[in-house]
């Protein structure tokens with residue numbers, strides 16, 4: 001059945017019977033995320049940030065209201081109570097990702113960027129070593145190249161295909177083969193693109209490791225709607241932000257690290273809480289073993305119990321159920337958007353990346369075109385969506401590589417911009433590109449998404465038709 005005929009929930013359920021298997025999510029939306037419908041709001045920025053359930057807040061506040069927690073660096077009873085909860089959260093994180101505690105540890109950070117920086121600043125990059133990363137990456141992964149360059153390591157980007165925005169397996173294999181024996185190499189890529197929703201092959205982890213690379217998997221955009229099972233996939237490092245998974249709390253992320261890989265990192269500094277002993281006058285310090293040596297200062301000991309609560313919330317729903325719903329809605333939207341035509345037959349929407357749900361998540365990047373075939377400024381689309389109470393995102397989503405590829409901007413051209421203009425704002429930059437803006441409109445689905453949300457977005461898209 002083509003999706004063009006679907007204009008009601010009943011029609012959708014008839015065409016996609018598997019949607020009914022996710023009906024529990026509608027009940028959840030009505031009870032836990034009721035504020036969305038109370039405000040008539042359509043939230044489509046789950047890749048930006050997830051939404052929390054009301055029960056998460058209640059459980060967290062009740063815990064804080066009925067206990068006394070002190071700084072876990074102390075040894076008093078309130079500190080011990082906090083330590084129990086923090087270590088409980090650590091154990092819960094490992095359990096959720098099926099990570100064997102003998103093999104992996106969980107290091108709490110401020111966010112995924114904090115996790116990435118921990119690896120970047122401490123990885124033993126050296127002359128003869130390499131940093132290999134995909135063009136499709138968040139800037140917090142791109143930024144690691146500055147540490148690599150500063151220490152003389154070679155930095156190489158793996159290209160993505162312009163049509164499906166996937167990696168070319170042969171180019172990947174050729175690069176992975178090219179690490180000198182004994183040299184240190186870090187290979188970094190996203191499990192799911194925060195720009196296009198493309199899911200890159202997790203089998204690359206083992207392939208790269210077999211060639212001597214340490215692998216940094218950026219899972220920030222993947223884990224809110226997909227199972228990451230670390231008993232199957234064993235990257236050396238994984239970066240995650242919890243607010244993307246379950247909305248609350250902000251300000252806590254995690255670096256999941258294999259213990260043997262962590263032991264190879266060399267921290268450039270120490271901080272309160274990371275040492276067994278440091279001397280002011282003696283000039284020495286000993287870094288604490290394991291995760292302790294990587295958690296700078298006081299961790300968010302009041303926030304961490306909310307991570308345990310959030311993970312249990314996801315487990316109670318089942319990430320597979322969320323995945324199934326998001327995939328169904330994304331598939332329908334992809335089909336519907338592709339069919340929208342102006343009166344003269346010209347398409348309204350250009351979708352970037354895969355047009356079906358094969359190896360992709362519920363993050364859809366697109367641009368809109370008028371009847372003359374001119375691109376409508378993505379900032380104007382976001383503005384109009386905001387007026388219609390729809391929260392989506394526009395720009396390059398901190399992932400400039402995909403933006404450059406979809407607009408056919410070459411490395412030489414981009415280098416020239418940096419030499420010509422000096423520091424300019426993103427808006428000034430896209431204005432100068434005159435029609436070849438590196439950005440797009442991004443719609444992303446998540447835990448509380450419903451058919452009605454997708455339908456409202458389509459209705460909005462139709463208002464751009466002429």
Ligand SMILES: Cc1ncc(COP(=O)(O)O)c(C=O)c1O
Pocket residue numbers: 047048111112113114138140190192193194218219220221241
């Ligand atoms: C794939 C990916 N990596 C890293 C990040 C950075 O996350 P944070 O801003 O929470 O550090 C994001 C945020 O959007 C992301 O989507």
